[in-house]
Amino acid sequence: DSGVTQTPKHLITATGQRVTLRCSPRSGDLSVYWYQQSLDQGLQFLIQYYNGEERAKGNILERFSAQQFPDLHSELNLSSLELGDSALYFCASSARDTLTGELFFGEGSRLTVL
Amino acid sequence: GNSVTQMEGPVTLSEEAFLTINCTYTATGYPSLFWYVQYPGEGLQLLLKATKADDKGSNKGFEATYRKETTSFHLEKGSVQVSDSAVYFCALITPGGTSYGKLTFGQGTILTVHP
Numbered sequence: 001d002s003g004v005t006q007t008p009k010h011l012i013t014a015t016g017q018r019v020t021l022r023c024s025p026r027s028g029d030l031s032v033y034w035y036q037q038s039l040d041q042g043l044q045f046l047i048q049y050y051n052g053e054e055r056a057k058g059n060i061l062e063r064f065s066a067q068q069f070p071d072l073h074s075e076l077n078l079s080s081l082e083l084g085d086s087a088l089y090f091c092a093s094s095a096r097d098t099l100t101g102e103l104f105f106g107e108g109s110r111l112t113v114l
Numbered sequence: 115g116n117s118v119t120q121m122e123g124p125v126t127l128s129e130e131a132f133l134t135i136n137c138t139y140t141a142t143g144y145p146s147l148f149w150y151v152q153y154p155g156e157g158l159q160l161l162l163k164a165t166k167a168d169d170k171g172s173n174k175g176f177e178a179t180y181r182k183e184t185t186s187f188h189l190e191k192g193s194v195q196v197s198d199s200a201v202y203f204c205a206l207i208t209p210g211g212t213s214y215g216k217l218t219f220g221q222g223t224i225l226t227v228h229p
Contacts, residue, residue, distance in 0.1 A: 002157055043203065043219040056216060090157055103217065105157030
């Protein structure tokens, strides 16, 4: 158990809809990262928050947004969903930034868009 | 930009066989290198790491040596077990600047070990 909690574990929705994925980092970790894992793109970095502020952006679509709240949990919002958004979305956390490269991953939220 | 290339899988071995999963990278500067493992139904977890040239990372019988001259970080294990069946990801990060959070992962290699 990594200590990172993600909900929901599975989500099935239709194209055009909006969903919110939630992540609670390990106790004490200030950084939260979101990754998308799909068969064709592999594991892609989406965005990082550190202590409530956006720290780095990766290949995140404009239809996606995220935030980190004062209690350090984070939410990833996906809107105007398309079939290609079907993927496993991972949240990870670390104490500070990733200069050490060690991230602690949750079990992921599997999104299926029909 | 940074990139990581792993040998294509899936890899299927018998228990006690020798394992090698190749990983090569392209990066600016001096990256730190990692192997992550993803067991079925779980998130990724760090297996081992090396932060400078010629360093050897090791954990749970797995080893990988940071080879700057060949830009490689191949994962090896002398005798695999059924419980090693998982997906293995090679990754790198270049410290400093805008690299925060930007662990760059390879495509992953599926390993299946049969009894």
